Amino acid sequence: MKEAKIIAICNQKGGVGKTTTTVNLGIGLAKEGKRVLVIDADPQGDLTTCLGWKNGDELQTTLADLMNKTLTERPIGKGEGILHHEEGVDLLPSNLELSAMEMNLVNAMSRELTLKNCLKEIKKDYEYILIDCMPSLGMITVNALAAADSVMIPVQAQYLPAKGMTQLVQTIGKVQRTLNPDLRIDGIVLTLVDGRTNLAKQTLHILRNQYGNRMKIYSSQIPVAVKAAETSFQGKSIYAYDKNSSVAKAYENLTKEVIRNGEKTRDRLRTSEAR
Numbered sequence: 415m416k417e418a419k420i421i422a423i424c425n426q427k428g429g430v431g432k433t434t435t436t437v438n439l440g441i442g443l444a445k446e447g448k449r450v451l452v453i454d455a456d457p458q459g460d461l462t463t464c465l466g467w468k469n470g471d472e473l474q475t476t477l478a479d480l481m482n483k484t485l486t487e488r489p490i491g492k493g494e495g496i497l498h499h500e501e502g503v504d505l506l507p508s509n510l511e512l513s514a515m516e517m518n519l520v521n522a523m524s525r526e527l528t529l530k531n532c533l534k535e536i537k538k539d540y541e542y543i544l545i546d547c548m549p550s551l552g553m554i555t556v557n558a559l560a561a562a563d564s565v566m567i568p569v570q571a572q573y574l575p576a577k578g579m580t581q582l583v584q585t586i587g588k589v590q591r592t593l594n595p596d597l598r599i600d601g602i603v604l605t606l607v608d609g610r611t612n613l614a615k616q617t618l619h620i621l622r623n624q625y626g627n628r629m630k631i632y633s634s635q636i637p638v639a640v641k642a643a644e645t646s647f648q649g650k651s652i653y654a655y656d657k658n659s660s661v662a663k664a665y666e667n668l669t670k671e672v673i674r675n676g677e678k679t680r681d682r683l684r685t686s687e688a689r
């Protein structure tokens with residue numbers, strides 16, 4: 415069976431919609447019949463909370479436990495630590511223990527490849543794995559980039575966040591050169607787009623000028639809407655909360671673009687292998 419495509423949803427800037435995108439893209443893919451695992455790679459555990467597990471401290475097993483097992487070369491049981499959400503996605507949750515884990519990694523061998531090794535068996539059970547990264551470019555995020563096939567970068571539709579991407583693009587470049595030469599930047603997703611202003615157009619212009627020749631900018635844009643903010647407390651996706659909202663439509667479109675994008679990449683790979 416084919417292994418999962420692993421997408422790291424990453425931006426070191428906080429509050430740009432990484433978690434919201436992970437939830438709604440993940441559940442969007444599951445609604446399209448895909449087998450999906452979402453991984454909370456943030457010790458704040460926002461993804462875990464957003465999917466309804468509100469008491470992070472009470473979790474029996476988290477991502478940190480599985481990474482610790484990998485570090486100490488202990489086996490991970492099939493399905494160990496994985497939670498099942500009623501809308502069809504699986505979740506590998508996190509809580510503050512992931513911060514301690516990040517400290518443990520500092521002196522470990524193959525420290526940047528711990529998550530990649532941890533997912534070696536797990537990824538056989540899924541078609542897509544989405545990793546919700548924390549707002550920093552520390553060791554856990556580098557682990558996510560080293561494990562991923564591609565990166566999706568949510569960018570808030572404003573001038574400064576778009577400018578702040580330089581450091582992220584440099585880090586991705588370093589990971590490509592040293593740890594994961596196959597890592598692709600699948601694209602930028604504009605989030606928190608306020609249709610009443612010109613900011614989205616201006617931001618798009620900046621992003622196209624700076625990065626347009628190096629990476630895709632998804633045509634689906636995520637509008638800013640109170641409904642999206644409200645879902646964070648509900649433990650469900652925007653589709654279950656308000657399926658007719660503009661945000662639900664936008665995430666549905668993004669999901670379709672991601673699937674199409676994956677198919678195009680596969681076709682390109684097949685063609686180049688056949689040559």
Ligand SMILES: Nc1ncnc2c1ncn2[C@@H]1O[C@H](COP(=O)(O)OP(=O)(O)OP(=O)(O)O)[C@@H](O)[C@H]1O
Binds near residue numbers: 432607644
């Ligand atoms: N489209 C949207 N419209 C309105 N509010 C949104 C939208 N998307 C996300 N939000 C809200 O903005 C806040 C930040 O979103 P989110 O947690 O997804 O960002 P993040 O990049 O994961 O943040 P962090 O870096 O802190 O992990 C949350 O309160 C969320 O509910």
